[in-house]
Amino acid sequence: MLTPFLMDDLLRRSLAEDIGTGDITTLSTIPADRQTRAVLIAKEDGVICGLPVFARTYELLDPQVIVRFLVSEGQQIQKGDRLAEIEGSARSVLTGERVALNFLQRLSAIATKTAWAVNQIKGTKASIADTRKTTPGLRVFEKYAVRTGGGSNHRFNLADGILIKDNHIQAAGGITAAVTKARQVAPHTLKIEVEVENLAMVDEALACGADIIMLDNMDKAAIEAAVARIAGRAIVEISGNMGEKDLASLASTGIDLISIGALTHTVKALDISLRFDLA
């Protein structure tokens, strides 16, 4: 789902950022006609994500570099797995290495973390969703990684979802007023989500026709009460800095979605490396 059309601008900027006025080490030590083969190796277990980004990075830098993947996007990989073979100009393979890996390691980290969270709540009806707490400039990439890890996406930006929070409610003069105004202005293709803090707010949101109700920082009992009251008339989402070990318990309450900022704002790069064979 990450087509070249969506990737190219950031990939070009990232290559430019890393190459600057030229890879002086490679240009001075490696002959222009030297070919190389390299292999991409997993140094730890995880869910691989970003293979199309990795390939496209080299394609933009040097279309004659060939990348052959040995695993599939989204696959669970083990430490030691050979993930891909790369062949082409030694200069190009070396010059593109860092950018290609920086993307691959970050996206795999997100997919791996998401897959873990999805696994925690297996057996419930809930899904794991991301937030807008993504790295500036990388949102399309990071939300793709969340989907690759089995999660679902919340809105991509402030235009393709309506999320009425406390400040909007206060400024509009209440939940009902805010929902009504949003419905008048927003495209009819968008659902209206309201963030609530207690059951009274749940009731008002339901009454004025909110499509999604986000329970903000409620405890498990309150969540269960809200789910019972909503009874399928709206999608129920929970958010907040819940301890990650509570996911299974929270998901068992019958909610539809748990959105987790840490999927993208707190990442541990998956360790992957390129091993060259310049002989």
Added chain:
Amino acid sequence: MLTPFLMDDLLRRSLAEDIGTGDITTLSTIPADRQTRAVLIAKEDGVICGLPVFARTYELLDPQVIVRFLVSEGQQIQKGDRLAEIEGSARSVLTGERVALNFLQRLSAIATKTAWAVNQIKGTKASIADTRKTTPGLRVFEKYAVRTGGGSNHRFNLADGILIKDNHIQAAGGITAAVTKARQVAPHTLKIEVEVENLAMVDEALACGADIIMLDNMDKAAIEAAVARIAGRAIVEISGNMGEKDLASLASTGIDLISIGALTHTVKALDISLRFDLA
């Protein structure tokens, strides 16, 4: 050191990424003339970094939003601290919130982690340095955060530093050949760094005049032997996936620099939030 000139392009892209075709929730629920005040609150301890980015984000979105900082860039902050006051159009304050926070939380995370590492090796002559394992598009920002946390910067890109690794050595036909070629081509303003794996390589690098020698994945004993042999004739850097708990021990060997990719590739966003007062 992050002047508007260096920041604006990414900040504009990040705002565009988040705003899309318009913040439909805010525009529909909040009147155009509504003013607000908000306060920025630390939700955990850390080193604050990115205040100029936070301020500039709002300045680019709406020059009439006023941001007053209550802490200084690079300061150690405590959970509960009030970090800044923001005043202006309620629409603007809400629309810019997520982008401004995404930067601030990430940069503070990096500064906090760096400060921790710097503290680990206090009392030694070594410093903590970053790598090129930064988020694509954010290198200038993330390396600034490393400096803010007390670390030092390794090269910014492939053009402003020479780092001869195993592949360059192999392709050039040995360390001496590689260093000689690099010296011929590169600007004389750049030092030449060679990555070595054993003491024989240390000796050859020294002999051909390498300015910096990076000891790659050597154990402590080998590092000590290398430091003794180099004896101040080159800067000594160590790298690799060292356990973070070993920093003090490694630094005590007399090396000059420890470069750590995880400073930027593995981050835990510092928890900071905006609290609004729309009344």
Added chain:
Amino acid sequence: MLTPFLMDDLLRRSLAEDIGTGDITTLSTIPADRQTRAVLIAKEDGVICGLPVFARTYELLDPQVIVRFLVSEGQQIQKGDRLAEIEGSARSVLTGERVALNFLQRLSAIATKTAWAVNQIKGTKASIADTRKTTPGLRVFEKYAVRTGGGSNHRFNLADGILIKDNHIQAAGGITAAVTKARQVAPHTLKIEVEVENLAMVDEALACGADIIMLDNMDKAAIEAAVARIAGRAIVEISGNMGEKDLASLASTGIDLISIGALTHTVKALDISLRFDLA
């Protein structure tokens, strides 16, 4: 709702397109220090739209040009009305005139046409909506004009709305399969719209939970039957090349929305002109 952030890029490009390497006529005949006043006059009746664009165009070209509006955005204006006064460098006022007017005349045309359509269906519960048949590059502007004329917006792009058409249905293997797949992949913040051609399709769309049903090229009787069958369980939209004179009749069937491509793809520029007073 058209903030500078959303306008500036296109306005700068448009000015560059019109100015090229410099307004040679103005630069050669008008002294640099000559000031002027001009007045913006309506040459026909309509709904004015684009005043913020008009003002911002001059602000980007020359911040010292002052524009004072004598009417409000979205107001019904009459032939002969004075719409604005412009004061500043004669060179700037002349150089910016064409671009500022090109926007104003086009957006007013769209708002005027939309207002006419909205008026046609007054008294029904239906609203008038736009489509993606907008001028390439101007979508945010043209959809803003539709809202200014009293219409509502359909999705802004292929990412912020789901509209399942015959080809999607066929490829997915039926309406139910298509809706199910879309629900799995799309953010939960988006409603799912299905385009149908007959009552059997209406039934299937309803059964699988489509949020919006678009009746494509159905006659009035079929529309009435569909509305009856849907009975409020989904939003009902009609589209197609309906004769514009039928709007009232179609709206009376109880549908929710009429989407009309011609609001934006077929426009008659509203006649507005600048009259200068260089004395």
Added chain:
Amino acid sequence: MLTPFLMDDLLRRSLAEDIGTGDITTLSTIPADRQTRAVLIAKEDGVICGLPVFARTYELLDPQVIVRFLVSEGQQIQKGDRLAEIEGSARSVLTGERVALNFLQRLSAIATKTAWAVNQIKGTKASIADTRKTTPGLRVFEKYAVRTGGGSNHRFNLADGILIKDNHIQAAGGITAAVTKARQVAPHTLKIEVEVENLAMVDEALACGADIIMLDNMDKAAIEAAVARIAGRAIVEISGNMGEKDLASLASTGIDLISIGALTHTVKALDISLRFDLA
């Protein structure tokens, strides 16, 4: 004459505008490997224009989509004509459809309208020309459509033509002063055009060597008098909001050019549609 070099920037922006963060409907319902064939059908009579733009749009989105045209650029087409066949990935064909059609329908509308006007004045020596009243951002495209319809182009921007109007005349201190100043400053490759309102102004413009004289809002008798007086010593252009039905009569006066803003500012999209065959 619309080379990729002139088209690509706007086409990429237009695709980005329409695709946003991804065509969620198509990506979720259509398998990645599904191929399709589609045919482009005229739904009304007109002059086809924009075939290279249509083809290039798909080429930029997905170079593997094949477009075969069954008509030639600028050809008169009839309702029901098959205009092109498109083959390739079903996802790509669907995702690019709207942008490709938006250009094709608009450019064909302009070419059709221009051809109509050209036909009106057949048999006279006059030609039909456009103005700068084009859609912001699309000038090169729209002026190309005017040529395709048989019209000729007026200046493309403020730098490649000199058109001295009343304000320039007044500021410069008369026609003679304005023409003299323009001749001093402008490249000698540009003709000097003066807009006049009466015969006295015609005489002065002629006397100071204007290359083109534009008769602004003169009636037919005055035009005939002016043509007689100019007697081939300058190109004669007429402009203004002339009723379109008067074109033949006006052209018969012996003028050289009629410039018509409505060719581009008032368009009725030519109805063209894509019919898919996903089987």
Added chain:
Amino acid sequence: MLTPFLMDDLLRRSLAEDIGTGDITTLSTIPADRQTRAVLIAKEDGVICGLPVFARTYELLDPQVIVRFLVSEGQQIQKGDRLAEIEGSARSVLTGERVALNFLQRLSAIATKTAWAVNQIKGTKASIADTRKTTPGLRVFEKYAVRTGGGSNHRFNLADGILIKDNHIQAAGGITAAVTKARQVAPHTLKIEVEVENLAMVDEALACGADIIMLDNMDKAAIEAAVARIAGRAIVEISGNMGEKDLASLASTGIDLISIGALTHTVKALDISLRFDLA
């Protein structure tokens, strides 16, 4: 005539090119709050050109730097003249110095050279014109410098002038055919120029109505014959690698224009320096 609108894009790129990831020397050695004054000094005689570019460079880098000019654009300056005073942040003044000077020295060089050529032919009716042999990316700036030095501009690009050369003539099937085709396609606002090599070609160009005739590499006798034959019916331009010392002699033949590529392709930077006073 170099408005910010025309300058800013290149100035921003030039600053980015020179600043890279930050002016490390200045940022490390000069305190952020240090103010400075500097004076701009001529180190040799010449015609000053580029003052608005100099000022705008600083304005884009740091709007608080104040530049006061002590000479006027286009003025003849002497070695030792104080040209401007600059005041503001010492960091900003130092960081912007090189870019601001690179523009100023180059544009002054072009203006100086042009002024010299103009002076050579004083007393004749001829003027000195530039060509398209300008530095890639700087055409608007360099042609401005030519005007500042008293020269006139040839076409700015391939769209705002028609210059039919031997290849066009050959491909079109003769001068008459080429001129006729160009007249059909080009805007009527452009003159048609034909490059000729002998008197027969002059005759044909005249006969088919060429507006400008460029005599290519003819000797003085041939030029005189051509001027006599043309007798004011077309503008006469000469070009080619004429020795610069022949300008007066060539101009005396009665031609209208001498176009000289070396005005812009062969420049000797005017020596100008900034002297700081950081005390």
Added chain:
Amino acid sequence: MLTPFLMDDLLRRSLAEDIGTGDITTLSTIPADRQTRAVLIAKEDGVICGLPVFARTYELLDPQVIVRFLVSEGQQIQKGDRLAEIEGSARSVLTGERVALNFLQRLSAIATKTAWAVNQIKGTKASIADTRKTTPGLRVFEKYAVRTGGGSNHRFNLADGILIKDNHIQAAGGITAAVTKARQVAPHTLKIEVEVENLAMVDEALACGADIIMLDNMDKAAIEAAVARIAGRAIVEISGNMGEKDLASLASTGIDLISIGALTHTVKALDISLRFDLA
């Protein structure tokens, strides 16, 4: 070393600058299907530089134009040499000619001048280096030309080299303070250069560990004294407006580098032309 990645942005801008809204002469006189062959001819002796830029310019304009070089980059060429053959669409070959030549002639000029300077100092240990006095926007290209001519590059921008000048010294409070501060902040991969004016400053720079010492405007005797004192402990660079005829004499003092701004700020385009064969 000028990869497409480093060239394309400027080449596209340069083509756009020259083509404007279309090459009207070529498009109107040359049929779309006309093919041509052309040959690139040296009109004077020099060092050819920019062949990859010449080829890439055509590749970006029209990938079907074929360029075959008959000489190698950096080769000494003689007047009359055939440098390349170009084949393809006559329109494309003509439209791209000027931009391709403008680059080739400028870069060859720089390489030729550099080669001359390098030759002057043959037999000494010194090398010739460039400065930041390059044409705005062309630095990477012009520094490449210096290398092609046998020179070496000084820093590319303010971020990849530290050069402490008098203002930095004064603001920091002395050479020692300035060097110390720079060492603290700058990446350890960069050498520290100090500009000095007398032997006392040489001593201080040496004492605090400057890696490079630039002798600014010293006479030959002072240079010799400085070289003796430095005795290999730092790289010795000289700069300033030295007469170019003194290069050999200055180089004989034992210095390492002579940096010359005029290599790039004062150029005489190498005369090269394209000869077409449209038959």
